[in-house]
Amino acid sequence: MYNKKMDEELDCGIRVAFKMFGGKWKLCIIDAINRGIARPNEIHKSIVNSTLRVIEMQLAELLFFGVIDKCTDEDIYPKKTEYRLTSLGKSILPILNEIDKWGTVHSEFVIERQSELLESE
């Protein structure tokens, strides 16, 4: 969450949507929370190759944009924070499922093309 130098137009649905969940990790985070993985540390561990810091930052953005809700139990230590999807967050789930389904179906093909790229370097 910092300032951009170039102005970004939110003039079509696609760009608005990408503003919300277009980041590299956002949909994975939303998916994890939806599957009941509620705590930052757990979310981080569930997403291969993610760093805790980036998960924290993306959670902060999702929170700011009202995609998720946060409740922290401040009394207990180690602190216990849980995130849940808001209704706005839940409204993304059908899209998430479609995207995940598409990716699963085409995974083999994409991975193959990808590896051709890497071989030819």
Next chain:
Amino acid sequence: MYNKKMDEELDCGIRVAFKMFGGKWKLCIIDAINRGIARPNEIHKSIVNSTLRVIEMQLAELLFFGVIDKCTDEDIYPKKTEYRLTSLGKSILPILNEIDKWGTVHSEFVIERQSELLESE
């Protein structure tokens, strides 16, 4: 299309899908082609705030991954190139429509939150 230093796992559908159409401009390009805007120059003009160069680069990637087809009329000048969606490209359309619909519905809300961010800098 260059080499990444960090390895990216394509271990879930979401990441596979994002590999294909997760870029900032890809879905806009697919949308444009789907609406009959077939030529690089026209696609560029139809997408506000895009540079021609980035459109060219993204078209090359979409081509490489088999999302679009290209046919260039080399005989005529100025050269005439037209892109079309392949069946793989067309398979993305339902998702694209869902995303666009979501963004259109929530556009006002997102733009408002966004402007709160910018005011408080």
Next chain:
DNA sequence: GCAATAACCGAAAAAAGATTCGGTATAGAT
């Protein structure tokens, strides 16, 4: 001949985004 046009490409520079690292806080266990 010269400008315009369309497609494209390479490379430097800028911007955006992610990682790394070190720090805070606080309580319970050893």
Next chain:
DNA sequence: ATCTATACCGAATCTTTTTTCGGTTATTGC
């Protein structure tokens, strides 16, 4: 007292993506 765990934050650094800019090619129109 020290270690552990969890959440979280700031800042430097590094990677990835986008922009900017200057080319090339080949034809049509002036």
